[in-house]
Amino acid sequence: xxxxxxxxxxxxRQLAGGGIDSPEVLDELESHLRDDIEQQMRSExxxxxxxxxxxxxxxxxSLLKSEFGKTGPWQELPTRFHNAMLTLAGIPTLATHMNTPxxxxxxxxxxxxxxxxxxLPAVLLWAMSVVLIVPRLQQICLHAGGVPLPSFVNGMxxxxxxxxxxxxxxxxxxxxxxxxxxxxxxxxxxxxxxxxFLINSVVLIAIFxxxxxxxxxxxxxxxxxx
Numbered sequence: 001x002x003x004x005x006x007x008x009x010x011x012x013r014q015l016a017g018g019g020i021d022s023p024e025v026l027d028e029l030e031s032h033l034r035d036d037i038e039q040q041m042r043s044e045x046x047x048x049x050x051x052x053x054x055x056x057x058x059x060x061x062s063l064l065k066s067e068f069g070k071t072g073p074w075q076e077l078p079t080r081f082h083n084a085m086l087t088l089a090g091i092p093t094l095a096t097h098m099n100t101p102x103x104x105x106x107x108x109x110x111x112x113x114x115x116x117x118x119x120l121p122a123v124l125l126w127a128m129s130v131v132l133i134v135p136r137l138q139q140i141c142l143h144a145g146g147v148p149l150p151s152f153v154n155g156m157x158x159x160x161x162x163x164x165x166x167x168x169x170x171x172x173x174x175x176x177x178x179x180x181x182x183x184x185x186x187x188x189x190x191x192x193x194x195x196x197f198l199i200n201s202v203v204l205i206a207i208f209x210x211x212x213x214x215x216x217x218x219x220x221x222x223x224x225x226x
Contacts, residue, residue, distance in 0.1 A: 002048040008033065011055065106189050108178065115192045122203040129203075130160045133210055150213050156206055 011033070012026055020026060036054035041047060134153060141149055159166065177184040 002046075002051075004037070004047050004051060007051055108185070108188065111189050111192055112174075115196045118196045119199060122200045125207060126156075126160075126203050129207055129210065130156060133207070137210055137213060150209065152206060152209055153213070 008030060012030060015026060015029065020029075033054050036057055037047070037050045040050040040053055045053070134157065137153060138149060177188075
C-alpha cells in the first residue's frame with residue numbers, strides 16, 4: 001500500500017543527499033509538492049500517481065540539485081542573512097511556515113514557550129519603566145511648570161492598569177483559536193512571531209520617547225529652578 005508521507009520523506013532524503021540541505025528550502029519544496037498532490041487528487045487520481053506527477057512537476061532530486069548548484073553559496077548569503085535577522089527578531093520565515101503542511105507544524109508548546117522567552121525582557125523593561133522612569137518623568141514635568149505628561153506615557157499607564165485583563169483576554173483568544181480553528185496551527189508561529197516583534201518594538205520606542213521627553217523638559221526645569 002502506498003504511503004505518501006514515507007514517499008515524501010524518502011524524496012526529501014534524496015534531495016538532502018544531493019546537496020539541498022537547507023531546511024527552509026526543503027520545507028518550501030515539500031509544501032509545493034503537497035499542494036500539487038492535493039490538487040491532482042481532486043481529479044480522482046490515485047495518491048501514488050499524483051505523487052509521481054507532482055515529482056515530475058516540482059523536479060527530480062538530480063535536476064533540483066543542478067539548479068540549486070548554479071546559485072552557489074555566495075548567492076545564498078542575502079537569504080541566509082535575512083532569515084537570521086528574522087530569527088533573532090522572533091519572526092519565522094512567513095512564506096515557508098504559513099504553507100507548511102500539518103505534519104511539519106511546530107508543537108504549540110514550543111511556539112508559546114519561545115514567544116514567552118522573547119517577550120520576557122520587554123515585559124521587564126515595561127514594568128521597570130512604569131515603576132521607576134514614569135514617576136521621575138512626572139516630577140520633571142511638575143517642576144518644569146506643570147507641563148502635562150506626553151500622551152504615550154498616559155497610554156503606558158493605562159495599559160499597565162489594565163494589564164491583567166489584557167493578559168486574560170489574550171489567553172482566552174489563543175485558547176479559543178486552539179480549540180475551534182483548524183487553520184490556526186498553520187499560522188500560529190508566524191502570527192505569534194510577528195506579534196512578539198511588534199510588542200518588543202513598541203516597548204523600545206516607548207522607552208526611547210520617555211528619555212527624549214525628559215531631555216526636552218530639562219531646559220524648562222533648569223529655568224524654573226533659577
